[in-house]
Amino acid sequence: MRKILxxxxxxxxxxxxxxxxxxxxxxxxxxxxxxxxxxxxNENIGTTSNKNGEFLIDxxxxxxxxxxxLGYKELRINLIELPTSIFLSPKAVGLKELPILEKKExxxxxxGNFENxxxxxxxxxxxxPEIKARLFDYDSRFVNTPYLxxxxxxxxxxxxxxxxxxxxxxxxxxxxxxxxxxxxNVIGVAKKGINNMEIDLTDLSLTFPKSGLFVGFEWLIVDxxxxxxxxxxxxxxxxxxxxxIYEPKVGILSTSENSHAWNYKKGKWRKEExxxxxKGVPYYDDYGVLAIELTLTN
Numbered sequence: 001m002r003k004i005l006x007x008x009x010x011x012x013x014x015x016x017x018x019x020x021x022x023x024x025x026x027x028x029x030x031x032x033x034x035x036x037x038x039x040x041x042n043e044n045i046g047t048t049s050n051k052n053g054e055f056l057i058d059x060x061x062x063x064x065x066x067x068x069x070l071g072y073k074e075l076r077i078n079l080i081e082l083p084t085s086i087f088l089s090p091k092a093v094g095l096k097e098l099p100i101l102e103k104k105e106x107x108x109x110x111x112g113n114f115e116n117x118x119x120x121x122x123x124x125x126x127x128x129p130e131i132k133a134r135l136f137d138y139d140s141r142f143v144n145t146p147y148l149x150x151x152x153x154x155x156x157x158x159x160x161x162x163x164x165x166x167x168x169x170x171x172x173x174x175x176x177x178x179x180x181x182x183x184x185n186v187i188g189v190a191k192k193g194i195n196n197m198e199i200d201l202t203d204l205s206l207t208f209p210k211s212g213l214f215v216g217f218e219w220l221i222v223d224x225x226x227x228x229x230x231x232x233x234x235x236x237x238x239x240x241x242x243x244x245i246y247e248p249k250v251g252i253l254s255t256s257e258n259s260h261a262w263n264y265k266k267g268k269w270r271k272e273e274x275x276x277x278x279k280g281v282p283y284y285d286d287y288g289v290l291a292i293e294l295t296l297t298n
Contacts, residue, residue, distance in 0.1 A: 020082055024053045024067065027087040035165060035185055035220055036069045036088070037129045039266060041076070046128040048221040066267050070167065071183040091183065103205070108297045109145040111136060114154070114253060116196070119291055122156040122249035124229075125219035131167060131264035132250070132272070133177050133216035134290040138208060145296035146207045151215060152293040154251030155197045157190040162225045162247035164188050166199055167216035170209040176269045177214040177262055181206055190248040208296060214262070215292050217250050252288040261289040 024033045032053030039046030040057070041064040049055040057065075065082060068074040072088040112134075123132070151166070166186040172178030188199055219225070225246045233241050255261060261272035272287050 019056055019058050020065075020079065021054070021056045022082060022084050022086050024049050024055070024086045024088060026072075027089045033069060033072070033088060035187070035222075036067050036072075037218075038065065038067050039129050040064070040079075041066050042266060044128055044266070046221065048129060048219075050222045050224075068267075070180055070185055103147060103298070105149075105297045107145055108149060108295055109142070111294050111296070113293045114251075114291045116154060118253060119154050119251040121252045121288065122154075123252050123288065124245040124247070124249040125221070126243060126245055127221060128265065129219070129221060131216045131218045132290055133167070133169065133214045133262045133264065133269075134292050135171065135175075135260040135262070136208075136213045136215065136294060137260075138210050138212050142208050142296060145298050147297050148201045148204070148206045148208060148213075149295040149297040150201055151199045151295070152196050153199070153217065154194070154291050155188075155190045155248045156194045156251070157192055157248035158227050158229070159190075159225065159247045160192040162190045162227075163220055163222075164190065164248060164250075165218040165220060167214075167218055168206065169214040169216060171212040171214065175259065177216065177264070178211075181209060181213070202297075213294075215290070215294065216264070217290055219246050221246055251291040253291045254286045255289045256286050258287040258289075261287055 024036045025031065026033055034049055034051045034053055036049040036053070036055070038049065038055055038057060043063065045058055047055050047057045063079050065077045065079055066074065067077070067086065067088060069088065072090055075086070075088055077086065164187070166188060168181045169177035170179050170181055182204055186199060186201070188197060190197060227245055227247050228242050229245050230240045230242045232239065258272045262269050263272050272289070274287055
């Protein structure tokens with residue numbers, strides 16, 4: 001039977017003193033920026049700006065707010081001085097001289113393929129910005145199929161149009177996700193129910209980095225993705241509890257080591273830890289890694 005995991009319940013909310021609200025703009029175009037990753041520094045509190053660039057976040061009276069988004073410089077703001085309008089500066093992306101290769105798409109290679117019967121667990125976010133990423137190692141055989149064509153993920157959603165973001169990274173010196181290989185969001189829209197969802201990357205003309213490739217799944221903490229989930233308890237006094245999660249949920253596979261599974265929270269990348277329930281008991285003895293099928297082409 002498939003299990004739905006919803007962890008990191010925001011118990012820190014009980015320590016909050018109020019809420020802050022603001023809107024995020026592009027410093028050059030002055031347009032509102034949707035889906036900005038926002039969190040209180042060193043706190044388990046965070047959110048995402050909505051389609052209109054607006055956000056509302058619980059916060060302590062002091063400290064700093066961190067804002068980040070693909071294509072923009074990260075911004076750190078003192079909560080005491082937080083304005084109602086925040087401006088992010090676009091990154092200056094230098095153009096590299098790369099050989100022009102003609103796409104043929106006469107050959108393809110599939111890596112990371114999975115069986116739906118092996119996916120017993122779907123992971124959900126409970127309200128803080130979070131990215132789960134899976135590493136794909138480079139193989140010299142990829143020289144014949146260098147382009148990223150598509151990815152497929154098993155997705156489970158209680159909502160008809162929940163949105164998520166796909167991030168693509170090269171590999172850093174310590175094996176962690178490093179520089180984005182694409183500086184824009186790749187937004188996916190999940191259907192209601194359990195589906196294998198395909199994300200087409202063909203038009204991006206991205207090649208597989210020789211350092212390796214991380215594919216990241218990012219939850220968007222916006223009202224449209226919010227869902228109240230009820231689950232049974234072992235208590236005779238309480239038949240069921242409920243928790244607010246953010247859709248969609250993504251399929252997880254069991255793995256014996258965590259070198260290929262990373263997690264981004266509170267502004268830092270860390271190797272994935274074992275997944276525990278609310279009693280501190282691991283769901284399985286191994287680690288969890290994203291179920292992702294990646295197709296390459298020439």
